[in-house]
Amino acid sequence: MLMPKQGGLVKTKTIAAGVVLFVIVLAYMSIAAEPGMDKLSHKAGTVKTVDIGGGMKMDFVWCPPGSFMMGSSQTQQDSAIKALPGALSDDTKQSTIIAIQNEGPQHQVTLTKGFWMANTEVTQAQWMQVMGNNPSKFIDSGPDAPVETVSWNDCQAFIAKLNVYLAKQKGGNLRLPSEAEWEYACRAGTKTAYYFGDDAAKLGGSAWFAGNSGMKTQPVGRKKPNEWGLYDMHGNVWEWCADFYGKYPANDVTDPAWPATGQGRVGRGGGWDDFAGDCRVAYRSYGRSSDFKASPLGFRPVLLTEY
Numbered sequence: 001m002l003m004p005k006q007g008g009l010v011k012t013k014t015i016a017a018g019v020v021l022f023v024i025v026l027a028y029m030s031i032a033a034e035p036g037m038d039k040l041s042h043k044a045g046t047v048k049t050v051d052i053g054g055g056m057k058m059d060f061v062w063c064p065p066g067s068f069m070m071g072s073s074q075t076q077q078d079s080a081i082k083a084l085p086g087a088l089s090d091d092t093k094q095s096t097i098i099a100i101q102n103e104g105p106q107h108q109v110t111l112t113k114g115f116w117m118a119n120t121e122v123t124q125a126q127w128m129q130v131m132g133n134n135p136s137k138f139i140d141s142g143p144d145a146p147v148e149t150v151s152w153n154d155c156q157a158f159i160a161k162l163n164v165y166l167a168k169q170k171g172g173n174l175r176l177p178s179e180a181e182w183e184y185a186c187r188a189g190t191k192t193a194y195y196f197g198d199d200a201a202k203l204g205g206s207a208w209f210a211g212n213s214g215m216k217t218q219p220v221g222r223k224k225p226n227e228w229g230l231y232d233m234h235g236n237v238w239e240w241c242a243d244f245y246g247k248y249p250a251n252d253v254t255d256p257a258w259p260a261t262g263q264g265r266v267g268r269g270g271g272w273d274d275f276a277g278d279c280r281v282a283y284r285s286y287g288r289s290s291d292f293k294a295s296p297l298g299f300r301p302v303l304l305t306e307y
Helices: 012-033 074-082 090-101 124-131 152-167 179-187 200-205
Strands: 047-053 056-063 066-070 107-111 115-118 238-244 265-268
Touching: 047 124, 047 152, 056 124, 056 179, 066 179, 074 090, 107 179, 115 179, 124 152, 179 238, 179 265
Parallel strands: none
Antiparallel strands: 047 056, 056 115, 066 107, 238 265
16 A cells, blocks of 8 residues: 655645545455455355367366365265175175275365366367267267267377367366366365265256266256356266276375376266266276277367466
């Protein structure tokens, strides 16, 4: 703030400037103190639209820095195991139980940096714009359905090519989300089995899964989003994460480092052919090789720099 001149003589213009500056400071302090805001004054759920060429756009949602409980508690794991469908084969049931047990130990994760996450899975149209082809099995689901049958390596190729395009404009920087970032974004402040609560009977309002998908992918963004405006985090297609699949730490972690090795890459979210339990926030797919492809498997990137 400007100080008065010696002798008490202050021009009207100087007083006005001081008042304006004071108001601006107060406004900034008020914004910075509001929950869900970061230093850049982005509110959780703020949307950023990015041009990816050819008149095609991609929307990203702001996920602010914060802390959350990652994974499932023992009580949640027990409930998930109890709810497994009776029709599962013995082998599938046993592997699913192991996967559920690997949702623990539940631990607190703190992310000190916010990030922008694509508000839907990458669509067939977006993939075609960047890569010039469509590897999807369910092309008849339409250009707004998620691209699928893409490997982790394929996703890296898409991201690298799109980053070259963005760099020629304002310096975009995309990558796959870490497993911690994915779960944090999916939860959007919740602690329940799904981002809408614990009742699996309500999953159909927020996801495409075996109970309502017609056993194929469906256009993105047609179900209820989470509190931050992210669609299809449950179901439609599994989403590749950057990490290798590995055991969780027992202690709290800040900005967890990605495992350098592990049992393949991680997939999250469940897909069009999964039962409700596989679509829970904390459920983790067994690691797959980086070149593995399947029709229930797609991705969504995060944007780390201002664009």
